[in-house]
Amino acid sequence: MRTEPPHGDELARLLASMREQVLEQTEDEPAPRVRESRLRNGVLGALAAIALLLGVGAGAAFAFGLWPDGPEPEPAAISTPTAAPSAAPSPTTTIEQEEYTAVPAPDPVPAVIEISSERVAVIADDGSEFAAYSYFEEPAPLIALLTEQLGEPVVTEVRPQWEGYSSTRYEWNGFVLSDGIYPPDPPHGPGFYVHATAAAVGDLVVRTPPGVGTAAGVSVGDSTADIVAEESWSENPNPETGQAWRSTRIGIGEPLPPLSPATSEFEANFGVWVTADAESGLVVELIAPSANYGV
Structure with a gap:
């Protein structure tokens, strides 16, 4: 039974295999794009850290695709035009017209x-x-x-x-x-x-x-x-x-x-x-x- 940890090319192949498994699992889950990107980068970041601890250089880790991608830009917010609130109708003043009866001028006296x-x-x-x-x-x-x-x-x-x-x-x-x-x-x-x-x-x-x-x-x-x-x-x-x-x-x-x-x-x-x-x-x-x- 082998008790020494893998190293060299064997370690690199092991990490590459683990990366493929992670990518397959994240693609099978119907997660939103932003969540998928963050999850994948988190796993790849962890594998890269493991590779560095086990002696795999940063260049080799990047070559095997273990280095996490940069943060994907947030999707641009879609601007939905908002209808301007219609002006409240001004109150209408109703003037009731009174009926006036013409009063004749008084007769001269x-x-x-x-x-x-x-x-x-x-x-x-x-x-x-x-x-x-x-x-x-x-x-x-x-x-x-x-x-x-x-x-x-x-x-x-x-x-x-x-x-x-x-x-x-x-x-x-x-x-x-x-x-x-x-x-x-x-x-x-x-x-x-x-x-x-x-x-x-x-x-x-x-x-x-x-x-x-x-x-x-x-x-x-x-x-x-x-x-x-x-x-x-x-x-x-x-x-x-x-x-x-x-x-x-x-x-x-x-x-x-x-x-x-x-x-x-x-x-x-x-x-x-x-x-x-x-x-x-x-x-x-x-x-x-x-x-x-x-x-």
Whole structure:
């Protein structure tokens, strides 16, 4: 029985035989490639170490295929494209549309009684002309409108000294309408007159049109210092009371036809009569139409 270990060529053949057996066993196992390579290199490394211990040089071990292969590269990782996460849908704001019913603008209502040399106009709260009445018309429509706006007037019959004629006076607090003693007779004979002694009657302001007397018009209570008059002021003292009045006409209208052939050189016209307290200088009444040949 042999007790000496193999050496030389005999050892080399023994190691080569062992290598073949190792390779056959690793090929029979269905191990992953990486595991197979590592296992084979580990066994070959062990055989190479044994060969070196038993005196087989590194060159002989490499020649017999006992030297382990270098580490095989890891398989490249396969990049799988990842779908970008889809943006979350933005929240949708739903605006509920409400049904709107068009509200009609309120109808204009009377706000101003405007006194000029030619007519009485009623101005609405939106600045529009609500109604207008010439002095040469019958006053019934104007009386009806004022009654609707201001209530029932105080009615007084005025009879002159001569037979067959009369005048009716319709008075609201601070505003008077007097129909003419004679029927309307244009262009010289008005059918009615108005007389204001207050700046407002009820809810209606009473004034001359803007631009007549002042830029804003003239009302009772205004200062005569602000009034631009076409005619000079006249002084009218009252000998019984000692109170003095100042008077003039403003807003003078277009010249009228001659009253008669004898007065063809006289320029007749209408205006708005203004009376003021001489001491205070404040307007106390407006009268229209005021003719330069008598009111």
